[in-house]
Amino acid sequence: MSYTIALNFEDGVTRFIGCKVGETVLDAAYRQKVNLPMDCSDGVCGTCKGHCEQGGFDMGDEYLEEALSDEEAAGGMVLTCQMVPSSDCVVQVPVASSLCKTAVGEVQGSIAAVERLSEDSIELAIDLDEGGELAFLPGQYVNITVPGAGVHRSYSFSSLPGETRASFLIRNIPGGVMSSYLTERAALGERLTLTGPLGSFYLREVTRPVLMLAGGTGLAPFLAMLEQLARQRQEGKGGDQPIHLIYGVNQDDHLVKVDALEAFAEQLPSFTYATVVVDEASDHPRKGYVIHHMDAGVMHDGDVDVYLCGPPPMVDAVLKHFDAEGIVPQSFHYEKFTPNAAGEAA
Template sequence: MSYTIALNFEDGVTRFIGCKEGETVLDAAYRQKVNLPMDCSDGVCGTCKGHCEQGEFDMGDEYLEEALSDEEAAEGQVLTCQMVPSSDCVIQVPVASTLCKTQVGKVEGTVAAVEQLSEDSIELVVELDDENGLAFLPGQYIHIDVPETQAHRSYSFSSMPGDKRASFLIRNISSGVMSSYLTERAVVGDRLTLTGPLGSFYLREVTRPILMLAGGTGLAPFLSMLEQLAEKGCDAPIHMIYGVNKDDHLVKTDALDAFAEKLPSFTYSTVVVDEASAHPRKGYVTHHMDAEVMHDGDIDVYLCGPPPMVDAVLKHFDAEGIAPQSFHYEKFTPNEAGGAS
């Protein structure tokens, strides 16, 4: 038996390691050349302290109160030198990856498909060289080197972790480096280098209703999240509000319909900004957050969209006195993903 442990470092790098049954996270990391912080390895100093966001584990009782208090343990703090997983886990490591002598990984692949979904968005599908696909947390992003340039651009996965084919929704920007490549030069079989995964915007363990707020190509990470939720099953209510500027910017609604069939607890609504649109719901996502989907604040909110959208939602929550149980968001500019919280 082996478990997959996601180590999320404070610089946004995520490293996945395998942990054998009965093995501590610290030992597993060192075995795979990830030097997690450590002084004593005996549960005495607290140097290896981190935070377990999800997963099951045993901490035993061999560590000192000075290293990890009962209050810290109740909040999910762990000592990696004592932590023995009994399931896959996600752990926040409060240092930069470079200090642990590890770095973001690189993977290679080939262009499998490029499809212009609308004037505003392009779908890129990459066939990864590794038969096992790539490990990442649903919602994370990766850097993609733009062929024939020195540039890279960052995009959230719309596919599920471990898929042999990784897919991305990319905003089509006039004269954009990646957009120009995809619309003018890309052909099936082109070689691509991808660096990652990265980011702290990802699906946490589902313990209450979820509200997903997607703006434009910010839909991508939610498609990845929904893929995993559909595979594992989820009874908690999940509602998405998907906003775009124009009618023909709405893409992947067929995929959302398919998720609604697979996940009976999932519903979604679409919103169009354009006042000339005949769409039944016009305006911004903040205009359509009914009390029914807010669950009196007993909700986890995930938001991905351009900075003005993120700022508008933050202001709306503040003005309405809305305080979700948890709120995770990612701003993206036309050129890259980032700013996760």
């Protein structure tokens, strides 16, 4: 038996390692050629200090308070040389991955499907090579190299970690490098290279109400998060904390994957969602921006974890709204995606 430990480095790279029962995270990392910071390995110097965001572990009592104070330990700080996991864990490592002699992972795969979901959205499915299933935290992204262009583009997974088929929602930008490739040249079976996982936007352990705010293809990481929550519920691990998603788009026909959201609502009794359309000429029952539909009920008097993913104007609008209304969620995680305009990477 072993536990999976996600090591999140400060440069956004995530490396997954296996940790044996009774083994320290530091020893497990070194065994797998990840050189975490370390001077003493005896709980004396504090060089290997990090932060455990989720998971169970035992720190024992053989370290000095100078290396890790009681206050730090109460806040989730750990010494990886003393930390012995009792479950899968996510650990923040406050150095760049390059300093630990580890690098971002790379896998190969073949195009399984390219589907035009709407005028502005494309779904890409990639069958990963055998043994190349990517471990990632729901919400993270990878870089996908555009064949023949010599550049890559970054996309969040909309599929579950560890699956042999990875899926992505991609905004269709006229003249865009990836958009042009997918709509004009991509062929089933064509080979693609993915590097990652990357990013600090991912689902944390759900211990209180959750509000998800998605704009356009920023829906993708939430599909992965909801898939994870649905799987946990199937395994009897899910809780009953309310989870509400507000999904905003510019036009009616830009709403995609609503059938998937409906399926999640059936699988997760605590999950609800609302769709919002900006277009004033729309007959949609909820018009405007996501901030117009964040009533007091979904904010739970601030006792809520907020996740936000969308284009920069949407992210900025939500940030300003929170500031103007004095809203301070228990935790707030957000990611902006900036579509590459035509010719930018030509």
